[in-house]
Amino acid sequence: MKYFVQKCVPYLFFLFMGPSSFCQTETFDIATYIPPHGWTKNLKQDVVTYTTIDNSKGSFCVLAIYSATGSHGTPQKDFENEWKALVATPYKTVDNPRTETQTTGDGWKAVVGAATATQDSKSFYAILTVFSGFGKVVSVLITLNDQSYMGLADTLLDHIKLDKNAVIGESTPANRNNQAINNGISIIGVWSDHASAIGNYVTASGAFVGSADVNSMEEYSFKSNSVYTYKFFGMSNSRLYYTETNGTYKITGVNLVLTPEKRKGGYNGAIHEEANWLGKPETLQFYIGANKWEAGPFLNLHKDGNYYSYPDYPYNYYKKLKEN
Numbered sequence: 001m002k003y004f005v006q007k008c009v010p011y012l013f014f015l016f017m018g019p020s021s022f023c024q025t026e027t028f029d030i031a032t033y034i035p036p037h038g039w040t041k042n043l044k045q046d047v048v049t050y051t052t053i054d055n056s057k058g059s060f061c062v063l064a065i066y067s068a069t070g071s072h073g074t075p076q077k078d079f080e081n082e083w084k085a086l087v088a089t090p091y092k093t094v095d096n097p098r099t100e101t102q103t104t105g106d107g108w109k110a111v112v113g114a115a116t117a118t119q120d121s122k123s124f125y126a127i128l129t130v131f132s133g134f135g136k137v138v139s140v141l142i143t144l145n146d147q148s149y150m151g152l153a154d155t156l157l158d159h160i161k162l163d164k165n166a167v168i169g170e171s172t173p174a175n176r177n178n179q180a181i182n183n184g185i186s187i188i189g190v191w192s193d194h195a196s197a198i199g200n201y202v203t204a205s206g207a208f209v210g211s212a213d214v215n216s217m218e219e220y221s222f223k224s225n226s227v228y229t230y231k232f233f234g235m236s237n238s239r240l241y242y243t244e245t246n247g248t249y250k251i252t253g254v255n256l257v258l259t260p261e262k263r264k265g266g267y268n269g270a271i272h273e274e275a276n277w278l279g280k281p282e283t284l285q286f287y288i289g290a291n292k293w294e295a296g297p298f299l300n301l302h303k304d305g306n307y308y309s310y311p312d313y314p315y316n317y318y319k320k321l322k323e324n
Helices: 002-014 075-091 147-159 173-177
Strands: 026-028 031-033 040-043 047-054 059-066 099-103 109-119 122-133 136-144 189-192 216-222 227-236 239-252 255-267 282-289 298-302 316-320
Touching: 059 147, 075 099, 075 109, 075 122, 075 136, 122 147, 136 147, 216 316, 227 255
Parallel strands: none
Antiparallel strands: 026 031, 040 047, 047 059, 059 136, 099 109, 109 122, 122 136, 189 216, 189 316, 216 227, 227 239, 239 255, 255 282, 282 298, 298 316
């Protein structure tokens, strides 16, 4: 790890030192930058990510630029807060990595730290650069398992420009963590245990439509306001049973806490609110990434706190459906 930090940290010395006559820039929040060409972009309210995966080599890299937050007074304190929220807590790695600080040509203090992390039995590097200045903080998180991607990461960091006069919103490290950026993919969206949505088989009122090629189906929908919906249908004795549960969710590290508040259900379209139904909070561990068959992304849920590398283990897989 020491060798890796020594190799990756010095790129801070070159921030803003390269030529600025580049085209095809993009802007997110208060940051303007050159994105890596050909990488998959995923834009959310508080973060934009760029992901590349080489399945033949088993390598990946994710670049994440987070929206600006208010400073906590010093660059080191800002780094500590961002590191805890974006790296230490979700990836359960070191709390206090070695850091180095440089001043950019525009007057920002850039603090960088790195650590190894492990998730789903896979090891990778997490490199966090936190820009502090003018009452603002902007974080750039790089996760990768192959140092050959560092050149592309350097290009983004070399030419990033931050608007020191911008008025920032109300984003904080804590509420950004509840967006659950896990391996570059946000939990926000619709996830199904089949290739299509339940809506292809069941109407909003619970009536069966089309010809289902499965005996049962599950679907989760997570929104940015911490509200979730869980849907289930199953066929039994030529009857369709459908339930829909609504509630709130909270994310702490790799734990997903679901607190159901109401549910409706019934047979063959006779759907009604279950007034006396009382749901209990449920804590699941989750990992967003590949499953044992393909890259996904999948929302991998399990309850026993362990990750396994072989087929027969207690995982539920939900593939993210294509967003409009």
